[in-house]
Amino acid sequence: MATVQQTQRLIPQVKGAPLVGNTFQFIRDPLAFLSRLQQQYDRLVRFTIANRLVTLTLTPEDAKHILQENNKNFVKSDAYKVLSLFLGNGLLNSEGDFWRRQRRLAQPAFHRQRLALLVDTMVQETQELVERWKQHTTALPVDISEEMMKLTLEIVTRSLFSSDVKKHLGNISKEITTIIEFAYAELHSFVHIPTHYPTPRNIRYRRAVEKVEGIIYDIINQRRAEKASGNHVRYDDLLEMLMEARDEETGDQMTDKQLRDEVTTIFMAGHETTANALAWSLYLLAKHPEVASKVREEVHRVIGSEGIPTAETVRALSYTLQVIQETMRLYPPAWLFGRKPVIDEPLGEYVLPANFGVLICPYLLHRDPKHWTNPDQFNPDNFLPERLKERPAYSYIPFGGGPRLCIGNNFALMEMQVVLALLVRTFDFHTTRRNVIEPEPGITLRPKGGLRLRISPMSI
Numbered sequence: 462m463a464t465v466q467q468t469q470r471l472i473p474q475v476k477g478a479p480l481v482g483n484t485f486q487f488i489r490d491p492l493a494f495l496s497r498l499q500q501q502y503d504r505l506v507r508f509t510i511a512n513r514l515v516t517l518t519l520t521p522e523d524a525k526h527i528l529q530e531n532n533k534n535f536v537k538s539d540a541y542k543v544l545s546l547f548l549g550n551g552l553l554n555s556e557g558d559f560w561r562r563q564r565r566l567a568q569p570a571f572h573r574q575r576l577a578l579l580v581d582t583m584v585q586e587t588q589e590l591v592e593r594w595k596q597h598t599t600a601l602p603v604d605i606s607e608e609m610m611k612l613t614l615e616i617v618t619r620s621l622f623s624s625d626v627k628k629h630l631g632n633i634s635k636e637i638t639t640i641i642e643f644a645y646a647e648l649h650s651f652v653h654i655p656t657h658y659p660t661p662r663n664i665r666y667r668r669a670v671e672k673v674e675g676i677i678y679d680i681i682n683q684r685r686a687e688k689a690s691g692n693h694v695r696y697d698d699l700l701e702m703l704m705e706a707r708d709e710e711t712g713d714q715m716t717d718k719q720l721r722d723e724v725t726t727i728f729m730a731g732h733e734t735t736a737n738a739l740a741w742s743l744y745l746l747a748k749h750p751e752v753a754s755k756v757r758e759e760v761h762r763v764i765g766s767e768g769i770p771t772a773e774t775v776r777a778l779s780y781t782l783q784v785i786q787e788t789m790r791l792y793p794p795a796w797l798f799g800r801k802p803v804i805d806e807p808l809g810e811y812v813l814p815a816n817f818g819v820l821i822c823p824y825l826l827h828r829d830p831k832h833w834t835n836p837d838q839f840n841p842d843n844f845l846p847e848r849l850k851e852r853p854a855y856s857y858i859p860f861g862g863g864p865r866l867c868i869g870n871n872f873a874l875m876e877m878q879v880v881l882a883l884l885v886r887t888f889d890f891h892t893t894r895r896n897v898i899e900p901e902p903g904i905t906l907r908p909k910g911g912l913r914l915r916i917s918p919m920s921i
């Protein structure tokens with residue numbers, strides 16, 4: 462009988478330059494570099510970035526193996542450490558029994574029925590934007606990327622901390638932007654200066670973290686004090702759910718530090734990803750007016766020309782959902798993520814060596830011509846219910862998969878449906894002279910140089 466050693470095949474490796482390997486090819490244009498590898502290799506390929514050998518997986522089957530079937534043999538890749546600087550031991554970064562317990566505690570807060578309570582918040586924040594845009598001059602383009610960042614930050618903030626908190630938060634978006642920019646820079650940097658060194662960048666970053674953290678602790682303390690005094694108001698928000706959650710086995714609740722980590726994680730994970738998906742949706746609708754008309758027609762039919770969306774009507778916006786799904790196929794906000802096997806992990810006739818990074822790239826899987834016809838074309842019909850069965854599982858994974866599937870996926874989909882419905886019902890979107898916007902891959906997939914569109918009010 463052949464031993465494992467005899468049947469094992471070597472994973473092909475891309476030639477690189479001495480010392481730096483493939484680092485510069487990757488950094489110069491990651492999407493082009495990875496897309497070339499997808500054309501040249503079938504299943505697995507290795508390359509070196511910053512002195513580390515990583516394996517890129519190219520098939521939905523292997524993504525399923527890593528994320529779902531054998532997920533217990535993998536931990537998150539080293540890149541997540543950059544995020545843990547600010548996010549601490551929140552759901553995105555934690556591992557093992559600690560992660561399992563936290564996920565169990567947080568899960569009910571994201572249940573569909575609970576989320577239905579947040580629709581009003583989503584509607585109100587979007588309507589404020591609609592009113593503001595109605596005053597805008599049609600001729601001037603609007604910075605859609607920035608507007609969507611602001612809107613999703615407002616929505617996630619109010620979903621976490623209810624309405625009275627807006628004043629408390631003041632100018633938090635500036636701090637959040639500082640933190641995100643810091644994380645982006647760290648991810649692309651080869652030299653990591655510890656954050657306690659007093660460089661101007663570190664000082665700016667630490668101040669931003671302290672301000673955000675201070676506000677979160679203030680709110681937690683205020684609620685604990687209210688409860689202790691018997692004056693506790695019930696808040697219909699995510700923080701209340703997290704503070705009330707009890708471990709079924711031990712009866713334990715989250716400590717203040719755990720609450721802080723989960724809240725900052727939800728802040729970060731739930732804001733920029735959704736903002737980018739919305740910006741890309743509006744870009745694609747501006748380029749495809751016939752699709753925008755179909756969305757508008759659906760919104761008029763389901764919600765009406767003046768109606769307020771509710772959890773029930775939002776669920777009926779099936780074509781709008783298809784548009785969102787197709788947008789995230791072409792521009793998945795989480796375009797690349799990584800894992801590390803903790804033991805040598807067999808993958809068919811190959812072996813992924815323990816402790817070496819493995820990359821899963823939704824951007825490549827979502828444009829693989831083996832599973833998608835005309836993969837680079839925008840076609841919301843790809844998500845007609847009857848088409849879903851034609852494709853293998855894990856050929857579409859904008860929210861990841863397996864036990865680490867995005868906990869906020871239903872939140873994000875509902876939010877995007879509400880926002881698109883209200884914006885597309887009221888406005889028409891037009892591209893400016895810069896008609897083609899390239900994606901810029903960082904922690905999320907942003908429109909390069911931002912996205913500016915002209916908007917004009919729809920005459921009903």
Ligand code: HEM
Pocket residue numbers: 537552553554564617726727730731732734735738793794795798799858859860861862864865866867868869870872873
């Ligand atoms: C379009 C929007 C979003 C996209 C594309 C997205 C994508 C993802 C992906 C791919 C993962 C898995 C990462 C991995 O396996 O390494 C993830 C995890 C996570 N997401 Fe999202 N996300 C979105 C919105 C949200 C929202 C709105 C929230 C919260 C309100 C959220 C909270 C989280 C959390 C807490 C995790 C970690 C879950 C765990 O490991 O248990 N996300 N997200």
